[in-house]
Amino acid sequence: MERLDCGLVELRAAPDAGPEAMTFSGYGAVFGNVDAYGDVIAKGAFDRSIADFKASGAWPAMLSQHGGWDMSAESLTPIGVWTEMREDGHGLYVEGRLAD
Template sequence: MQSLTCNLLELKFAPDEAGASTMSFSGYGAVFGNVDAGGDLIEPGAFSKFLADVKAGSQSWPAMLSQHGGWQMSAEDMTPIGVWTDLAEDGHGLKVEGQLADTPRGREMYTLMKMSPRPAIDGMSIGYIAKEWEPRTNADEPRRRLKRIDLIEISPVTRPMNGKARVSSVKGDFTERDFERLLTRDAGLSRSEAQIVINQGFKSLIAMRDAGSSELADLFEAVKRRDAAIPR
């Protein structure tokens, strides 16, 4: 089994439709046309047969491990931290969606992936078996052009090899503390002003302002001034 590692691109956080945490995320496990640190290039369509077989039930879904299962020396190393819920090829590469397990290691990975000001885990990687490839014919070509790949596992990892395939979205709880941080950091409110917004709710604030609350009128004017001062 070989591996190809890719960076995160962007992390976003939102509750699901029911407002519950799903600890789910999506992105790209691999991209096409990019030479990785090992010298390989994945061609479009390389995953198509494997994905068709997975959806037909003749191939097993790849596991979701942490750091490729480490040294693969213990049961914990090889215990999945979640499941992949969708795999597909598009014009960019291998698009993946997954959900982390509500276990200590799953929650730990989720926490690391959503850290601020940057994620502590900032890569994804595929473990695969190359089924078909073309070797290079001269020194300035990729070492191999991979034409057909079977996936064994896909892992969140710390250190990437391929810098172009990335996680694009992470879903989870958006807490009151997150909202307060957003209001104070991005909207420029004080903590006391942020707590008014949180405690009263936006629609209630509008109604109270329109009903003649001078405190809220002053608050809205302060927000407008701060927003106008932000460079566009």
């Protein structure tokens, strides 16, 4: 397995198409970060939504470009499925599998 550290993102490439092919993990959001609009995400922000998703068994859609910034077909295209979401002391941890 190769690793590439890009500062904010770590990418790993597996040499074969085994069970981990097309999977990823990381943080979808971190706490205390001030974004370009001055918004700050507080601890606990995701707890209720994650509990609701797990109780219903229906995860949110994994969409290209967050889904809907420009409301184009491209930004609303499903690109994979979420396999895990949880909130920890750092932020919103996610795992997913990209579509072929």
